[in-house]
Amino acid sequence: MSIQDTVSSWEQLFEIAQKNTSARRVRRPGQSPSTEPIPSSLHKLPPDTTPPVLLYRDTNSWCPFCERVWFALEEKEIPFATEFIDLSNKPKWYTDLVPTTLVPAVKIEGQLVYESKDILLALEEKFGTTLLPDDPEENAIARQLVEDAETNGFREVVYKFLRATPADADELANLQAAFEAKLDELEQTLGKYPGPYFVSNFSLVDIMYSPHLDRLAANLPVYRGYHLKGNERFPRINAWFEALNQRPAYHRVKSDNITNNLLLRRRWGVEPIGNPLPLNSVDSQSIEYRAEAAERLSDNREVAIGDILKNSGVQALAKDGDISAIQEAVDLHLRLLADYLINGNGAPLPGGRTGGKDSTDPIVAAVGAITLAYVRNRICAPRDMSAGAATAFRAAADKVLASVY
Ligand SMILES: N[C@@H](CCC(=O)N[C@@H](CS)C(=O)NCC(=O)O)C(=O)O
Incomplete structure (x- = not known):
């Protein structure tokens, strides 16, 4: 035989598999991507109702800024529809619609908002401030931390360490020192409130950083031989990763280590120097x-x-x-x-x-x-x-x- x-x-196979998972996607015949996740709160909408938010995002779901918005939508349980934009060939209607021509953008009840940070704040305004503290003083601090995440040079410094091609070992050591100084700042900020998050509860500040810190934790071991997870210099960042890991919305929107590794090589041409992280055996x-x-x-x-x-x-x-x-x-x-x-x-x-x-x-x-x-x-x-x-x-x-x- x-x-x-x-x-x-x-x-x-399909029948048995479907019985054992609650995850569902819809097929998109002839389109890229070929399937699309169903927002976890879509069932809250009465049938044949248009969701209040339309999210424009990249076809490959690589964009960390789109991930921020998706994360907030899932955390806030806002039903939404997605329109995928091919970044290698952006449609004219999109570049006409969005002044920056970048993703993400959203329409909230028909009104256009772009720039991930502004979208996050607009979602808070429209759908209740569940991801900003109630206490006015803490609320102001959280809003400032959200601004800082865009303006404190964090992304520039950390991605330079990951992606730059240093001329020699001294230059690499300088990039690493600058990177570690930035993470020391985050470590201190995380220490200001009890609990693992930037303020008393999970908030927009965590969402601002999570797609970037995730990509660094996945890629630094492979491309720089540097480990963020398990690094004793950053106990609070490690506790923060642990806390994020408990959030179902995070698991819906995050990418896995290998996706991140392959993207860095294919998209940015960075050459690996270390071994891939072992596949998570629990998962x-x-x-x-x-x-x-x-x-x-x-x-x-x-x-x-x-x-x-x-x-x-x-x-x-x-x-x-x-x-x-x-x-x-x-x-x-x-x-x-x-x-x-x-x-x-x-x-x-x-x-x-x-x-x-x-x-x-x-x-x-x-x-x-x-x-x-x-x-x-x-x-x-x-x-x-x-x-x-x-x-x-x-x-x-x-x-x-x-x-x-
Ligand atoms: N500051 C923007 C950054 C968005 C951004 O850089 N998006 C990238 C994808 S990760 C993009 O649209 N790239 C297409 C292009 O540069 O034409 C935000 O926070 O929304």
Whole structure:
């Protein structure tokens, strides 16, 4: 019996996966991105009602400033619709609409607001100040910290350490010293109120910094050999990360480490010098995340298979231009991956899982290896699935890949 006959069908895989996750997305046929997350509070709207907020954001969900706005919308449980803007080819209607031509922008009940900080403040004004302190004195301090986050040079200094190409070790050491001084300032600010956040409760100040500190924590180990998480110099920043980690909205909007790492190399051309951080084992073994990853893969398989056939290089293995056997092998290995996500227990698959008839065909194995390596790096969180699901997906792809040969 061939492995083709023993692996579950897509329909079976999809059904089981869907039962085990509450995460849902809508498909966007023929568009990029091919799926879109459903805001957690959309159900609060009566049917056929237009959400009060329209968010314009980047198609790949890489933009840290869009992440700020998405984070606030999820925290405040405001139903919203999303319009994706392709930053490599911005539509004229968008550049005509938004004076800066940048994302994010929003329409709040039809009124345009742009610049992430101004959007956050406008959401507070329109939908109640849940992310600013009630106490007037503390409120003024929080508002000042929000302003400071834009004007205190934090972003310029920290990203320079991450992305600049220093001429020599002295210059790198200077960039690092400036970076550490900026983080020392944050460390002190975090110490002004009891509790892990910048003011007494979670607020816009945390939202201003979180997408940037997340990207630094993911990328510095790989590109600078520098660790922010676990660094004893920054205990309050570490406690702040821990506190953010308890917030469901944060998990909906954040990206995973590998997405951040790949983006820095592809978008900014920075060369890695250190090892990627290990995949978070709690996330990769979580049933909920594994099911979400399997549900995403099963639901979006046609787009995934089309992308693999076009862009991964597998078509070079087609004999006499016949792609059908290649397509079958791609399909098989994606089903093995979905099956492993659902049924695997974190232990390696028994050797030769693609055994039987197919294992004797080196082309099938080669297509499988390419497919798994390609999708492992191709998925992008939170564009395609949540960060936790992406972590489970990559860990499973590694395991199945290890069983191909
Ligand atoms: N200060 C702006 C920055 C927004 C920004 O830089 N957005 C980038 C994406 S991360 C963008 O729209 N880039 C497109 C471009 O530069 O044309 C804000 O806070 O909203």
